[in-house]
Amino acid sequence: MKIQLEPFWNWHRQKHRQAGDEASKLLMSLALRAARRLLAQVHGAPKPALKRLNFCWEMARPSSNMADFREVFAKAKHIAIITGAGVSAESGVPTFRGAGGFWRKWQAQELATPGAFARNPSRVWEFYHYRREVMLSKHPNAAHIAIAECEKRLRKQGRSVVVITQNIDELHRKAGTKHLLEIHGSLFKTRCTNCGNVTANYKSPICPALAGKGAPDPETEDATIPVEELPQCEEDGCHGLLRPHVVWFGEALDPDVLTEVEKELELCDLCLVVGTSSVVYPAAMFAPQVSSRGVPVAEFNMEATPATDRFRFHFQGPCGTTLPPALARHESEIIA
Numbered sequence: 014m015k016i017q018l019e020p021f022w023n024w025h026r027q028k029h030r031q032a033g034d035e036a037s038k039l040l041m042s043l044a045l046r047a048a049r050r051l052l053a054q055v056h057g058a059p060k061p062a063l064k065r066l067n068f069c070w071e072m073a074r075p076s077s078n079m080a081d082f083r084e085v086f087a088k089a090k091h092i093a094i095i096t097g098a099g100v101s102a103e104s105g106v107p108t109f110r111g112a113g114g115f116w117r118k119w120q121a122q123e124l125a126t127p128g129a130f131a132r133n134p135s136r137v138w139e140f141y142h143y144r145r146e147v148m149l150s151k152h153p154n155a156a157h158i159a160i161a162e163c164e165k166r167l168r169k170q171g172r173s174v175v176v177i178t179q180n181i182d183e184l185h186r187k188a189g190t191k192h193l194l195e196i197h198g199s200l201f202k203t204r205c206t207n208c209g210n211v212t213a214n215y216k217s218p219i220c221p222a223l224a225g226k227g228a229p230d231p232e233t234e235d236a237t238i239p240v241e242e243l244p245q246c247e248e249d250g251c252h253g254l255l256r257p258h259v260v261w262f263g264e265a266l267d268p269d270v271l272t273e274v275e276k277e278l279e280l281c282d283l284c285l286v287v288g289t290s291s292v293v294y295p296a297a298m299f300a301p302q303v304s305s306r307g308v309p310v311a312e313f314n315m316e317a318t319p320a321t322d323r324f325r326f327h328f329q330g331p332c333g334t335t336l337p338p339a340l341a342r343h344e345s346e347i348i349a
Contacts, residue, residue, distance in 0.1 A: 074322060075312065075321060075322065075324045075325055075326050075327035076325060076326050076327075077326065077327055077328055077329070078326075079328070079338065079339065081326070082311055082326050082328075082339060083339070083343055085283060085309050085311075085325075086283065086339065086340070086343060087343040087345045087346065088282075089172070089282050089283035090171075090172050090173070090282055091172070091173050091175075091277075091280045091281045091282055091283075092163075092167070092172070092173070092174045092175070092281060092282075092283045092284070092285065093174075093175050093177060093277050093278055093280075093281035093283070093284045093285070093303070094160055094174060094175070094176045094177070094284075094285045094287060095177045095178075095179075095284065095285065095286050095287065095289060095296065095299055095300055096160075096176060096177070096178045096179065096180060096185070096287045096288055096289065097178075097179045097180065097287070097288050097289025097290065097293075097296075098179070098180060098288060098289070098290075099287070099288020099289060099290075099314060099315060099332060100154075100156050100157065100178075100180070100184075100287050100288035100289075100332050101151075101154075101157075101180055101182050101184050101288070102288065103154040103155075103156065103331055103332065103333045104151045104152060104153065104154045104157070104182075104184060105151055106147075106148070106151055106180075106182055106184070107144075107147065115229075115231070116140050116143065116229045117229060117230070117231050117233055118231055119140075121140075122262055124136070124137050124140045125137075125140075125259070125261045125262055126261050126262050126263055127261055127263060127264065128263075130256055130261075133235075134240060134243055134254060134256075135235065135236055135237055135238040135239075135240075135243060136235050137256075138219075138223060138238070138243050138244065139223065139226050139227040139235070139236055139238075140227065141200065141257045142218060142219060142223040142226060142227040143226075143227030143228070143229060144200055145200050145201065145217070145219065146217065146218070146227065148182050148183070148184075148200055148201075149217055151182070151184065152184075152187070153184045153185075153187050153188035154184075154332075154333045155333035155334070155336070155337050156287065156288070156313075156332035156333045156336045156337070157184050157185055157187070157188035157190075158188050158189075158337075159336045159337040159339075159340045159341075160174070160176060160185065160188065160190060160287075160336070160340065161185070161188040161189035161190045162189075162340075163340040164176075164189075164190055164191065164192065165189065165191075166342065166346075170346065170347065173192065174192060175192045175193075175194065175277045175281075176190050176192065176193050176194070177194045177196060177274055177277065177278075177296075177299065178193065178194070178195055178196065178197075179196060179197050179289060179293065179296050180195070180197070181195065181197050181198055181199050181200045181259050182200060183195075183199055183200065183201055194270055194273055194274055194277070195270075196260070196266055196267075196270055196271070196274065196296060197259055197260045197266075198257070198258045198259035198260050198267075199213075199258060199259065200257065200259065201213060201214060201215050202214065202257075202258035202259075203219075203244060203255040203256065203257060203258055204255065204256055204257075204258040205246035205248065205251060205253040205254075205255055205256075206253050206254045206255070206256055207246060207251055207252075207253025207254070208246060208248055208251045208253055210246060210248050210251070211258050212247075214244075214255075219244050220242065220243060220244045220245070221242075222236075222238045222239075222242040222243065223236075223238070223243075223244075226238070240254055243255070266295065271295075274299065278299055278302060278303050281303060281308060282308055282309075283308065283309055283310075283311075284299075284300055284303045284304070284308060284309070284310045284311070285310075285311050285312075285313065285339075286300045286310060286311070286312045286313070286314070286320075286324070287312075287313045287314070287332050287336060288313065288314060288315075288332045289314070289318075290314075290318055291318040291319055291320040291321075292318070292319060297319075297320065300312075300320060300323075300324065301320055301323050304323050304324055304325070305323075309325045309326070310323070310324040310325055310326070311324065311325065311326035311327070311328065311339070312324050312326065312327045312328070313328045313330075313332050313335050313336050313339070314327075314328075314329065314332075315329065315330065315331065316329065317329070
């Protein structure tokens with residue numbers, strides 16, 4: 014939704030400056046009139062109509078019939094799979110969300126911000142160094158593998174799979190997924206705060222000063238590493254301070270990546286939502302947008318989410334259990 018509305022708001026701001034306050038007041042007046050008419054219709058609706066609406070709502074609840082999903086899957090040509098933290102949880106990846114989701118005394122929301130990095134780059138780099146080292150010991154689980162194998166198999170049939178992930182752990186890449194859009198960046202990429210150069214970085218440790226640092230225990234003292242000893246840009250003559258190439262709280266997503274996401278979502282004829290709470294925007298709107306144009310959406314999650322009732326299918330349980338049979342070869346597939 015964000016990507017579709019942004020051009021409109023830019024246009025509106027420009028027109029507002031050109032036409033002045035009177036035009037804005039007129040638009041607001043028209044909007045208020047439309048809202049009043051809608052409210053009058055809703056509040057004035059007879060009770061039998063409301064009962065029919067409730068009946069339709071009951072009928073619209075998502076199905077958990079795997080056989081029905083498999084029939085839809087067998088016909089799909091372009092499948093978009095949107096994944097979140099839940100798909101990596103079974104690999105033992107800490108999420109740093111909810112109760113107990115702390116690193117030392119802080120939650121991710123307190124460290125993963127431009128302001129936190131500006132105030133204390135040493136502490137933030139300790140946090141990300143810890144996360145990088147943890148991820149180097151983790152492996153893709155059955156859900157990651159099922160997605161990668163499905164992509165490889167369908168490619169041979171002239172069909173396509175794209176994975177749009179909020180995760181920064183690169184487990185999809187490890188599993189073998191090729192068509193991957195990482196909307197929040199990657200733990201294993203860095204960006205120079207001076208020249209802006211982005212590069213892959215799998216060093217362990219990422220710099221000598223961080224060796225043995227980053228312990229999550231609340232009693233651990235900050236290492237207070239001097240800025241000049243933190244990861245530095247290796248471009249000729251730069252030596253700027255590096256930061257993790259991830260999208261922090263308060264930062265916008267990469268517009269180029271969002272453009273690619275929009276193209277894929279417009280193209281897909283089946284969408285899967287795997288292990289995501291559907292509360293982090295703009296990603297939370299991706300699948301509902303697809304569903305709104307009549308494309309089947311299937312949700313695979315441990316529990317229902319705020320978007321569940323907008324989808325055709327919902328399969329509850331661990332992704333590593335529910336996803337492999339959903340994406341396995343269908344009997345109607347022709348393997349070359």
